[in-house]
Amino acid sequence: MPAAWPFVWCPCPTRALLFAALQVRARLRPDAPGVESLPLGAVATFLLANLSLLFVPAGAGITSHAATLAEHGVGLITALVLSTAVTLAVTALVFVKVAGLGRRGDAP
Amino acid sequence: MSDASRLWVYLAASPLLWLAMTLLAYAIADRLSLAAKRHPLVNPVLIAVAALSAMLWASGTPYATYFEGAQFVHFLLGPATVALAIPLHRNWPVVRTAIVPILAALGAGSLTAVISAVGIAWAFGAPYDVLASLAPKSVTAAIAMGISEGLGGNPSLTAALVITTGVLGAIMVTPMMNAMGLTDYRARGFAAGVASHGIGTARAFQVDPVAGTFAGIALGLNGLITALIVPALMAWLR
Known part of the structure; x- marks a missing residue:
């Protein structure tokens, strides 16, 4: 098993921190230009527009695990395909239904 | 040793070869995806990964060697998050x-x-x-x-x-x-x-x-x- 397949730990707390800073900035200086016009905004927009690129190095490691995937074969592939489809459907339907309840204001 | 293979030896000694290959594979994959009007099947991650896997396999490059170069792109996952x-x-x-x-x-x-x-x-x-x-x-x-x-x-x-x-x-x-x-x-x-x-x-x-x-x-x-x-x-x- 190739050990070298490193991943960075989720920097989600840092994201919350940046979000909080941006909210405070908008509150304190409501007339300041929006963050999208700052260099920070430009870099972030560029990174997110090319988010696919950032998964390529990790993705290229799949080949070294092709044998493991094939070993468990049909079961794993079926589980991945069906589970992904069902999860997409359930998540989106629950979102739309609950959002609809809220809008009518007669949620049970 | 032919000129081409001498060039290969020179390039392969630098981790930047695989960084460049990663960027090139993505640039082509993203261009294809755009040309297909972002059709879901023309997924840029899938195309770039398939192209790089083929290159790694054809050149007999271990994944660890590839990652030495590609880590600079991988690192950006943190800033992107x-x-x-x-x-x-x-x-x-x-x-x-x-x-x-x-x-x-x-x-x-x-x-x-x-x-x-x-x-x-x-x-x-x-x-x-x-x-x-x-x-x-x-x-x-x-x-x-x-x-x-x-x-x-x-x-x-x-x-x-x-x-x-x-x-x-x-x-x-x-x-x-x-x-x-x-x-x-x-x-x-x-x-x-x-x-x-x-x-x-x-x-x-x-x-x-x-x-x-x-x-x-x-x-x-x-x-x-x-x-x-x-x-x-x-x-x-x-």
Whole structure:
């Protein structure tokens, strides 16, 4: 098993921190230009527009695990395909239904 | 030694060769995706990964050597995750009014992702360690590998399952949502983020900024919730 397949730990707390800073900035200086016009905004927009690129190095490691995937074969592939489809459907339907309840204001 | 192979030896000594190859493969894949008007099947991650895998195989390059160069791109996943704060800030008025549907869809989607995957693989007779490796497949790779390791799974199998799930979700989300007649980009994006983490989020940003914002929220929250529910569910299975 190739050990070298490193991943960075989720920097989600840092994201919350940046979000909080941006909210405070908008509150304190409501007339300041929006963050999208700052260099920070430009870099972030560029990174997110090319988010696919950032998964390529990790993705290229799949080949070294092709044998493991094939070993468990049909079961794993079926589980991945069906589970992904069902999860997409359930998540989106629950979102739309609950959002609809809220809008009518007669949620049970 | 021919001139070409001498050039190869020179280039191969530098990790920057594989950095350049990664960027080149992505540039071509993204151009193809654009030319196909972002058709879901022409997924840039899938095309670039297939091209690079073929190059690594043809040149007999070990993945570790490749990663020495590609790590500079991989590193940007951290800054990109932080950058998700910017669309969240920009679309905050829309997000604020959707807190209840976000929490409801998160709970339902998170449970569905884990239970359906483990249930199907279990029905196919997969052993416990494979089930533990599969359970966190819908969350971002770093968190999924941590969960899998804690449960006695195989983190590197988990990483392969996570990436495959991401690509599957990114390909399936648009045609599925269209077939279901769902036009709400908040719901479509959120579903992409819950089912297929960052690769689904990348797809969502290609389609619509609001979808991307909601996918980014789902990506962050689902990592947290899955880390809480998977150990509880797997304890029950063991």
